[in-house]
Amino acid sequence: MQKLLITGASGFLGWHICQLAQSNWDVYGTYYSHPLDIPGVKMVKVDLTNYQDTKNLIQAIHPSSIIHAAAQSQPNYCQLNPQLSRSINVTATCHLADICADQSIPFAFTSTDLVFDGLNPPYRHTDPVSPVNIYGEQKVEAEQEILARYPQATICRMPLMFGNNTPIAHSFIQPFIHTLKAGQVLNLFSDEIRTPVNGITAAQGILLALAKVQGIIHLGGxxxxxxxxxxxxxxxxxxxxxxxxxxxxxxxxxxAAPRPKDVSLDSSPAFELGYQPLSLREQLKSLLTPS
Ligand SMILES: NC(=O)C1=CN([C@@H]2O[C@H](COP(=O)(O)OP(=O)(O)OC[C@H]3O[C@@H](n4cnc5c(N)ncnc54)[C@H](OP(=O)(O)O)[C@@H]3O)[C@@H](O)[C@H]2O)C=CC1
Ligand SMILES: Cc1cn([C@H]2C[C@H](O)[C@@H](COP(=O)(O)OP(=O)(O)O[C@H]3O[C@@H](C)C(=O)[C@@H](O)[C@H]3O)O2)c(=O)[nH]c1=O
Known part of the structure; x- marks a missing residue:
């Protein structure tokens, strides 16, 4: 089997990609501050902001493909810590893109629906970007750097994602469930619209797009x-x-970070490629009986 390296395997999305990829790939995953064993996956610690460490890791593993799911993914944190978050969201992404370009390694980057300002939905992958917060700006910068350095790379714009707890990470639904179970008030925005998918569906989309799509693809629900x-x-x-x-x-x-109102993604090109998200009802039901 060919080797697939997944950065951010200790995170929410990376963990889901690891689960799914194992049937077709020899999977390697990275973590940074949260040591984690994933059965069937060879886990390696790396600080991706360190270029030499990243290069050494790729030389040692010699992967056939790389999916880059490591990030500082909290918009509020990015807003308050722009330099620290830029080092992983932009600088580390440039390192990986350079190394992959040099060695012609298929490379998929996980971007976000937050590259848009939410005023003209639904967004096609060709629509102009207009982020309203620093996290979105960093993702736009990373996308542009990748396209300049390695035009054959795949840029997956991910929607809001949900799922069960992974060993380390959780999605936005866990605090919601906790609040309601505790009998506390849960105030949810009626004016923030998204096209969410669960973690496994997102992972399916990325594995489908990897090496098949050059440039940007939207993987919304x-x-x-x-x-x-x-x-x-x-x-x-x-x-x-x-x-x-x-x-x-x-x-x-x-x-801390402003949020756009409606960043619904138009993902029809992905649907035509074979990306088939189930209804939200079905995706949520699937969480009740995890495989
Ligand atoms: N969650 C969502 O709803 C959405 C996420 N995205 C994007 O999808 C991708 C995955 O997000 P998600 O899984 O939620 O993120 P998480 O916050 O759950 O995971 C982030 C991962 O990045 C790793 N990481 C952070 N800093 C470093 C570093 N310096 N070196 C190496 N690894 C590092 C973390 O490792 P460790 O924990 O071990 O330190 C962790 O594995 C990101 O690109 C995110 O921007 C896009 C849209 C929506
Ligand atoms: C949605 C929502 C959030 N909140 C609060 C909870 C939380 O502290 C804060 C932000 O909420 P969330 O974390 O759910 O949403 P947010 O930080 O916007 O989540 C984003 O994460 C990054 C990775 C992305 O790329 C985005 O696509 C998206 O997933 O706002 C509410 O009070 N009510 C609400 O209805």
Whole structure:
């Protein structure tokens, strides 16, 4: 089997890609501050902001392909720590793109729907970018650097992702579930619209796009939904107490990083390629019986 290196394997998305890739690849995964064993995956510690360490790692493993899912993925943290977050979100991405370009290694980068300002949805991959926060700006910079350094690379713009807890990471639904189970008020935005998918669906999309797509592809789900409506779906499917679920507006919650209103992705080219996200209901139900 060919070797696939997945950066950020200790993170939410990287862990899901590791689960899925194992049937077809000899999988190597990286972590940085959270040591993790994933059965069937060879895990390696690396600080991807260090160019020489990154180069040594790739020389030692000699992967056939690389999926780059390591990032500082919290918009609020990026807003407050622009330099630190830029080193992993931009600088480390440039390192990987350079090394992959030099060695013609197929390379997939995980970008975000937050490259858009949310004013003209749904967004096609050809639409102009216009981030409203530093995290989005860093992802745009990383995308542009990759396209300049290695035009054959794949840039996967990911939507909001959800799923069960992984050994280290969780998705946005766990705090929501915890709040409702504790009988506390959960205020969810009715004016923030996304096209979410679960972690496994996202992983399927990236593995499909890897090496098949040159340039940018959108891997959103089929449904556009507000966080509040998503919360209602969560209550229904997880049979949670829903009395304390309330709708609010983005402006009601103070956040370090501004968020766009509606960054729904138009992912029709990916659907034509064979990316087939199930309905949100079905994707949420699948979390009740994890395989
Ligand atoms: N979650 C979401 O809803 C969305 C995520 N994305 C993008 O998808 C990708 C995956 O996100 P997600 O899985 O949620 O992120 P997580 O925050 O769950 O994981 C981040 C990963 O990056 C690793 N990492 C951070 N800094 C370094 C470093 N200096 N060197 C090496 N590894 C490092 C972490 O390792 P460790 O923990 O061991 O330190 C961890 O494995 C990211 O590119 C993100 O921007 C895009 C859209 C939505
Ligand atoms: C959605 C939502 C969030 N919040 C609060 C909770 C949290 O502290 C803060 C941010 O929420 P979230 O973490 O869910 O959302 P956010 O940080 O915007 O999540 C993003 O992460 C990065 C990686 C991406 O690329 C995006 O696509 C997206 O997934 O706002 C509310 O109070 N109500 C809400 O309805």
């Amino acid at each position: 089929r449904e556009r939904i507000s966080r509040y409506e998503f919360g209602k779906l969560l209550v229904e499917i997880f049979q949670l107490p829903g009395e304390q679920l309330k709708s609010c507006l983005q402006q009601d919650v103070k956040m």
